[in-house]
Amino acid sequence: MTAPAPAGGWLHSAGVGSERQSAEQVLQRVFGYDSFRGPQAEIVEQVCSGGDALVLMPTGGGKSLCYQIPALVRDGVGVVISPLIALMQDQVDALRALGVRAGFLNSTQDFEQRRGTEQALLAGELDLLYLAPERLRVPATLELLDRVAGDTGIALFAIDEAHCVSQWGHDFRPDYLSLSQLHERWPQVPRIALTATATRATRAEIAERLDLTQARHFVASFDRPNISYRIVGKDNPRRQLLDLINTEHAGDAGIVYCLSRASVEDTAQFLSQQGIAALPYHAGLGAATRAEHQSRFLREEGLIMVATIAFGMGIDKPDVRFVAHLDLPKSVEGYYQETGRAGRDGLPSTAWMAYGLADVVQQRKLIMNSDGDAQYKRQQAAHLDAMLALCETIQCRRGQLLGYFGESTQGACGNCDTCLIPAESWDGTIAAQKMLSCVYRLHTERRQHFGAGHITDILTGKLTPKIEQFGHQQLSVFGVGADLDANQWRTVIRQLLAQGFLAVESDHGTLGLTESSRQVLFDKREVRLRRDPERRRPTKKAKQAKAVIDLPPDAVPIFEALRQWRAETAKEQGVPAYVIFHDATLRQIAVDRPQDLAALGAVGGVGDAKLSRYGEQILHRLATA
The missing domain is CATH 3.40.50.300 (P-loop containing nucleotide triphosphate hydrolases)
Incomplete structure (x- = not known):
């Protein structure tokens, strides 16, 4: 069961005065937050005023608000291009729970479902439409958006997970390469591209491929201190x-x-x-x-x-x-x-x-x-x-x-x-020379290639059947590394591979030398290695994060009662629990224990729609907890 879409379109007339005031009022009334975080306010203002934006913001930083609020402030429907087909239903459910008229079009729908969404779109009954990128390769979809642009209007195009456009990104999507047509076909519609992960080079490629080189770029801190x-x-x-x-x-x-x-x-x-x-x-x-x-x-x-x-x-x-x-x-x-x-x-x-x-x-x-x-x-x-x-x-x-x-x-x-x-770091030059010398002698004296395990056995002087078979106990390097145990040699090899002093040669994982190996063997280049800290059982320090989120003892039963109510409600509606309320909101309710709807509405994450829908139920749970 899906929460019904709200009737009416009060969101577009929610604000008074300037667009900034409208955006702040939507933030409070719909999403239940008193103020924007970080660069959100600037981004929202940029898009609300019709400008383009490229946004880099860490996961959990509130990227979605940067296009959802302008879509609700501006006239028309906000069109969100997203590769997350499997999650669109949950995204739409979460918005509908906030009182936002949202829908989606993707390959998971049957004909009747798509037709219902398209009719709502043409009738101006949607505030946000989520669209899979491959739908833009279908002429009928482009014609549909042409009709919307000419009738009710398109508020904006949001390109979510924009790193998908990068050839060198970690989640390349060929369908994203065609998204530059958005600007070509509808040049007056502002665009906002968003991603949580991009280096400077990837950001430049995103801007080039999406024709956003003239857009204003917003780069928030990548730090996730929690x-x-x-x-x-x-x-x-x-x-x-x-x-x-x-x-x-x-x-x-x-x-x-x-x-x-x-x-x-x-x-x-x-x-x-x-x-x-x-x-x-x-x-x-x-x-x-x-x-x-x-x-x-x-x-x-x-x-x-x-x-x-x-x-x-x-x-x-x-x-x-x-x-x-x-x-x-x-x-x-x-x-x-x-x-x-x-x-x-x-x-x-x-x-x-x-x-x-x-x-x-x-x-x-x-x-x-x-x-x-x-x-x-x-x-x-x-x-x-x-x-x-x-x-x-x-x-x-x-x-x-x-x-x-x-x-x-x-x-x-x-x-x-x-x-x-x-x-700590330590001078691993001699250890590196021993390791590289062993590989060198196997290559030059025996024309043989082996993996890390066998080379470690040679260095530690371990007389295995394989070493006897090949006569490697006769090598001058046999046993020269007995000062380190096998685990320590694996750490050395790992770091030499990481630093480019060793190379993997084949499918069998045999080791070979690199151009940098010669510098260590013959030019006495220093090699610094990392000494792994001694492994310890988790201590109070390691468990600190768990303790931080613990509630005051008297709030714990209230929080658990609210979670139980949330689980029942979510199951009844067929939506994830967080669509009802996030844990952070329930924790704050458990600590504050609001006595009336006005006080409950002041809790972060409780907007007008959720206050109207769930307020009395929560107050009842608080009274009986």
């Missing part, structure tokens, strides 16, 4: 993940990213066997299964989704408390976008990753064996190098992450692992 970034050495990663969940995020909603479908299935099964509610999601599952699992994740409390990167873009679930990576992401953009799905409500959350030598070898092999041309491979290698630099840094990890996007920081953040438990 997210604690942590990267740990990989050692039985599923057990490490289980430890994270049990000690810090028991009962919380979370997303776990894995590289392969098989790993997704195995990890979801492992968590389920441990009594933790977890579901798999990957492209190999049937469409119906994927839709069911996504729906459950959005609607149920405390569910964990184990997924490939096929899952997550545009997920508007505000209470995801952790995002975990069991495999290395391909780029910093992808990592930032994926971790950004945690803590959209602004409450403390965790971005955690287990990372090891095998990740580096695997990613290097994927690039080497890809079908792309030389330019593509260089670009992917550059993405990977930046990701490895983030993993191997001994500086503030948040500072390294923000620096990638061109944002400078002042000092340590105090909320990442390298700040809480500082890592």
Whole structure:
């Protein structure tokens, strides 16, 4: 069941005076917030006045308000181009719950559903229309928009997830390349393109491809201070993940990213066997299964989704408390976008990753064996190098992450692992020379190529059957690395690969030398390596984020009663719980305990429509809690 669209069009006449006042009144009456955050006010003013905008704002920063409010202030319908077909129904439901007349057109609808939306659109009965990009390749859709532009008018075009236009972005969509026609066909309609992730180069490409080079650019801070970034050495990663969940995020909603479908299935099964509610999601599952699992994740409390990167873009679930990576992401953009799905409500959350030598070898092999041309491979290698630099840094990890996007920081953040438990660097030149010398001698003396495990056995002097088979105990480097154990040598190899002193040669993961290897072997170039901090059990510091979001004891039963009411209401309406109210709003209600509708309406996130619809029910729950 879907919440009915409101009748009438009071939103377009809600404001008085200037457009800025109208925008602020819509913000208060519809969305229930007293003021704009960050650059929102400037962006809204730019679009309300008919100007174009390119917006970079982090996930959870309120990007959607930047086009939703101008669409409600300006005459006509706001048309939102979005690749998030599977989520359009939930996006529309969330707007309708606020009293906004919204609809969508995409391939999931049958003929009657599409015709109903089109009739409402032509009759001027929609404030916002969500449109899949491939619909713009259908002549009938362009003709439909022509009719709308000539009759009721188009308020704006919003291009969401605009990084999809970038050839080098992490989620390229060919359909986005045709969106420049929006300006060509309807030059008087303002456009706003939005994304949460883009370097300067990607931003320039977005502007060029979408014909937004003359648009005003707004770049908000990429910092998500409520997210604690942590990267740990990989050692039985599923057990490490289980430890994270049990000690810090028991009962919380979370997303776990894995590289392969098989790993997704195995990890979801492992968590389920441990009594933790977890579901798999990957492209190999049937469409119906994927839709069911996504729906459950959005609607149920405390569910964990184990997924490939096929899952997550545009997920508007505000209470995801952790995002975990069991495999290395391909780029910093992808990592930032994926971790950004945690803590959209602004409450403390965790971005955690287990990372090891095998990740580096695997990613290097994927690039080497890809079908792309030389330019593509260089670009992917550059993405990977930046990701490895983030993993191997001994500086503030948040500072390294923000620096990638061109944002400078002042000092340590105090909320990442390298700040809480500082890592050290050490002079690894001799260790590097031993490792590179072993590879060199295998290549030149024996014409042989081996992987990290066998080379480590040679260096540590481990007399294995394979070493005896090839007579490698006769090599001059046999046993010269006995001062380090096998785990330490894996760390050395990982970092030499990350810094470009070693290369992955083949599908079998054999190691080879690079141009930089000669500088270390023969020119005595210094090599600095990272010493991983000693692994510790979670401490009070590590659990600090969980404690921060704890409510005062007397507010806990009230909050739980409100959550129970919300769950019942959401189930009855067939919508995700957050469409009714976010956790942050319920927490504030539980703390403030408003006694009347006026006081309840003053709580952030309670707009006019929700106050009218749910106000009496909430006051009743408060009175009986």
